[in-house]
Amino acid sequence: MVRKKILLLPGDGIGPEIAAATATVLDCFRADVEVAEGLIGGAAIDQEGVPLSDATLAMAKASDAVLMGAVGGPKWDTLPFAARPERGLLRLRKELGLFANLRPALVFDALAESSTLKAEVVRGLDIMIVRELTGGIYFGEPRGIEDLGNGERRGVNTQVYTTSEIRRVARAAFTLARARKGRLCSVEKANVMESGVLWREEVTRLHAEEFPEVALSHMYADNCAMQLVRAPHQFDVIVTDNLFGDLLSDLAAMLTGSLGMLPSASLGAPGAPGLYEPVHGSAPDIAGKNLANPLAMILSAAMMLRLSCGLAQAAERIEAAVGRVLAKGLRTADLAAPSGTPVSTRAMAAAVVGEVQGSAG
Ligand code: IPM
Ligand code: MG
Numbered sequence: 001m002v003r004k005k006i007l008l009l010p011g012d013g014i015g016p017e018i019a020a021a022t023a024t025v026l027d028c029f030r031a032d033v034e035v036a037e038g039l040i041g042g043a044a045i046d047q048e049g050v051p052l053s054d055a056t057l058a059m060a061k062a063s064d065a066v067l068m069g070a071v072g073g074p075k076w077d078t079l080p081f082a083a084r085p086e087r088g089l090l091r092l093r094k095e096l097g098l099f100a101n102l103r104p105a106l107v108f109d110a111l112a113e114s115s116t117l118k119a120e121v122v123r124g125l126d127i128m129i130v131r132e133l134t135g136g137i138y139f140g141e142p143r144g145i146e147d148l149g150n151g152e153r154r155g156v157n158t159q160v161y162t163t164s165e166i167r168r169v170a171r172a173a174f175t176l177a178r179a180r181k182g183r184l185c186s187v188e189k190a191n192v193m194e195s196g197v198l199w200r201e202e203v204t205r206l207h208a209e210e211f212p213e214v215a216l217s218h219m220y221a222d223n224c225a226m227q228l229v230r231a232p233h234q235f236d237v238i239v240t241d242n243l244f245g246d247l248l249s250d251l252a253a254m255l256t257g258s259l260g261m262l263p264s265a266s267l268g269a270p271g272a273p274g275l276y277e278p279v280h281g282s283a284p285d286i287a288g289k290n291l292a293n294p295l296a297m298i299l300s301a302a303m304m305l306r307l308s309c310g311l312a313q314a315a316e317r318i319e320a321a322v323g324r325v326l327a328k329g330l331r332t333a334d335l336a337a338p339s340g341t342p343v344s345t346r347a348m349a350a351a352v353v354g355e356v357q358g359s360a361g
Contacts, residue, residue, distance in 0.1 A: 004033045004309040008061040009040040012085060013282025014292035015069025021294035021349035022301050028356045029314050039070030042083035051088030057095055065308035066275045067301055070282035094134050098266035098275050100172040101131040101245065105205035105252035105262060110326035114257030114335050117229060122255050128237045130173040131245025131267055138242045155170045160196045166202040173239035174211040183215045185245055210307055228252055253279055260293030260334040263300035265307055276304040290344040293332040295322055298352055321355035326352045
């Protein structure tokens with residue numbers, strides 16, 4: 001069998017530590033995957049002068065999947081906007097055409113008590129947020145800051161969506177919903193935004209045309225934020241635009257106990273390499289201290305094996321291993337009960353590797 005090609009991009013802050021931890025888990029599957037490393041974000045700026053070089057982009061395009069740690073940090077915060085680490089990630093998403101960002105919020109049984117919400121509100125939760133990733137206000141034109149010459153300046157960004165952009169991400173979300181509990185909630189602000197009106201109309205039309213068996217509902221984004229903390233079990237799959245998806249997925253992440261638990265997959269056209277990354281950022285405050293929770297990136301690797309490598313069994317072994325490690329009470333500092341002693345990044349990864357190896361493949 002030809003081994004699947006993975007491009008690992010550790011990035012900045014805690015990125016290198018959680019990437020190294022995740023590489024030890026992937027090493028359990030070295031018969032099936034080969035891992036090459038590249039630079040992104042501030043690390044790429046320091047060594048190559050740009051947050052994502054053409055060479056790294058070419059490597060990404062030639063891979064089956066890209067697995068990223070995190071980008072950004074105070075060292076690069078004063079750079080002009082277009083030169084910042086985050087632009088590397090945004091360029092990668094755009095160039096790979098990764099329009100559908102899947103962000104599952106899954107509460108492991110052992111972590112129901114770790115959420116800031118009451119355990120009975122979050123226990124057993126399994127939500128999938130599908131965030132549009134290559135359009136909307138993140139990329140819309142015109143954009144920029146202009147000097148009005150009268151002592152005032154004007155900052156502009158543009159929220160814009162076309163029919164095809166809405167339909168392709170909605171189709172991805174309907175397809176997921178059909179394979180899950182059969183419920184899709186489409187989220188926008190059609191009460192104040194024309195792009196939201198269009199979003200609602202196009203999702204409704206696609207539903208009638210292709211997915212009548214899925215139960216479709218619509219919700220305004222502000223109400224969705226409220227409902228996610230009030231009664232999250234009402235949701236199965238949520239589909240929403242780039243900016244609302246950014247906000248709502250951070251919110252949903254905290255239902256699960258820690259932002260350190262949430263993986264993500266970004267998918268484009270069939271056959272294009274997917275991008276997999278933890279939803280959390282580079283956490284510069286704890287970088288280099290062997291404290292970070294590697295589980296979001298390890299779970300991202302599991303999603304990658306399933307969705308881009310055709311290795312569903314390997315993915316299940318990793319996810320089950322994470323569940324068992326948590327059930328045994330191991331916690332990194334972000335999750336540790338006030339009384340318990342947290343384990344390090346490396347110790348958490350070693351425990352997952354031990355469980356993976358204990359489960360014969
Ligand atoms: C995310 C992050 C990114 C985003 C940043 C780092 C550009 O917050 O993946 O959610 O806003 O999309
Ligand atoms: Mg975000």
